[in-house]
Amino acid sequence: MKIGIIHDWLDKYGGAERVITSLDKIISADYYFAYANVMKNKDKLKMFNGKNPDIITSNVLKFLGSYFRIAFPFFPFVTKSFNNQVQKNYSIDLLISSSWCLSKGFRISDEKHICYIQARNFKYIWDEYQNYFPGIFGIIFTPLRKYLQNFDVNMSKNPNHVIANSKFVQDWINEHYKINSTVIYPPVSVQNFNLRTTKISDSEYYVTVGRLVKYKRFDLLIEAFIRLNKKLIIIGDGAERNRLNEIAKNHNNIIFTGFLNSEKISDYIRNARAFVFSSVEDFGIAPVEAQSCGTPVIAYAKGGVLETIVENKTGVFFKTQDVNAIQDAVQNFENILDRFDPVVIRKNAEKFSEEAFITNFRSFLEKNIH
Structure with a gap:
């Protein structure tokens, strides 16, 4: 044949x-x-x-x-x-x-x-x-x-x-x-992301990863974390970089790293308090990679994430794609932080290996x- x-x-x-x-x-x-x-x-x-x-x-x-x-x-x-x-x-x-x-x-x-x-x-x-x-x-x-x-x-x-x-x-x-x-x-290359089992509340920052393009709505994440005054690390680069820099200027809690190799990305994700995700993706590999590290995900409730995230076990959702909804989701996440078991989160990710x-x-x- x-x-x-x-x-x-x-x-x-x-x-x-x-x-x-x-x-x-x-x-x-x-x-x-x-x-x-x-x-x-x-x-x-x-x-x-x-x-x-x-x-x-x-x-x-x-x-x-x-x-x-x-x-x-x-x-x-x-x-x-x-x-x-x-x-x-x-x-x-x-x-x-x-x-x-x-x-x-x-x-x-x-x-x-x-x-x-x-x-x-x-x-x-x-x-x-x-x-x-x-x-x-x-x-x-x-x-x-x-x-x-x-x-x-x-x-x-x-x-x-x-x-x-x-x-x-x-x-x-x-x-x-x-x-x-x-x-x-x-x-998903689950094997490339190491599980972190230490208590998630030890982490002081949130992280997101992706190409900085318009439809991924990094602007909403930036606005929300400026209001929350919480540290957000944005990994990646793209056409929206200058516009996003302008939104984030004078706010030291918003950090752009540019492109990083997979090892450094993995380090950032597994040590983060949570991974945040604001776009509509057909499947969405990044949220699964985050779960591979035992890191919970805060995501917009549309697209493939509804199939890869178990609400209140491996992450939380925000129902509308706007700044207020993201703020509320982050605050809700922090209120129920103890519910998230890194081992359970990792096990869910393995279904997509x-x-x-x-x-x-x-x-x-x-x-x-x-």
């Missing part, structure tokens, strides 16, 4: 790419495909467990290099062109696609296609349209949006089997694509590949 794996594009090594790392331990692929490949070799070696395989990419997007995303109005053409390009030279029996945009539309011939949906697909024409096309631009691009939405729905009918990375995404798939899917949670992913994915293959 010839097997192919396709990832939307190879850019940076993150949560979606960890899925490929784990799949590579389950499946010995003959071919690897991606619409674009601009990933650094060091990240590629990490992604493919020390290997650096040949990646078959789209001839159309190759000309755009790292600017390949600007071709998104032409993604229907890119998908069709890549399918035609590959059909001429390759033959496979089983395809595993990793999709948050295009890969579900990949098809060479009559191969069996299993699609792992990494997120709400094509978010800039669905849920986040207003963020990418605000005001008058949103009105002008409405016809293009409708065209791309129809294209995306048609692509969703292509796989033989669809796997969602959370129940949140499963519900989204059902709502937008009207198709059934199976949930298999993505792999790489071992669990590999076991569940293998079981799915055994049931559906004949």
Whole structure:
């Protein structure tokens, strides 16, 4: 049996790419495909467990290099062109696609296609349209949006089997694509985060980690912790850094560290009073990593966190995405601090380990590949 794996594009090594790392331990692929490949070799070696395989990419997007995303109005053409390009030279029996945009539309011939949906697909024409096309631009691009939405729905009918990375995404798939899917949670590197069993109340700071981008709402966390006058450490960097610095200026309790290596991140998290999380994520790896350290999580009650956090046992929720709700949640957390057992928190995180992913994915293959 010839097997192919396709990832939307190879850019940076993150949560979606960890899925490929784990799949590579389950499946010995003959071919690897991606619409674009601009990933650094060091990240590629990490992604493919020390290997650096040949990646078959789209001839159309190759000309755009790292600017390949600007071709998104032409993604229907890119998908069709890549399918035609590959059909001429390759033959496979089983395809595993990793999709948050295009890969579900990949098809060479009559191969069996299993699609792992990494997120709400094509978010800039669905849920986040207003963020990418605000005001008058949103009105002008409405016809293009409708065209791309129809294209995306048609692509969703292509796989033989669809796997969602959370129940949140499963519900989204059902709502937008009207198709059934199976949930298999993505792999989290639980083993890389050491449990801290000393009393949480010994810690004096809270911590959050992530790319500093608008939708993650770090601004709300900063405002809330300025009002609370509690120490907040923000790990990461991104386009919002200057704006967030401006909000936090003259407030010494808000500390930006920039990018840190995984060992330093782990140290900060396991010694924190709690991990705070204000965005809507399809799964949300960071809150699980925090729980791997035995650190409780204070999170906005929407998205994948509702599946990974047990309220009042491994964390607490705030119901609205605003400053007052975050303040109230932090104060509530401190009132019930003694309820949180680091060992219990760690045990919950282990349900989302790489071992669990590999076991569940293998079981799915055994049931559906004949």
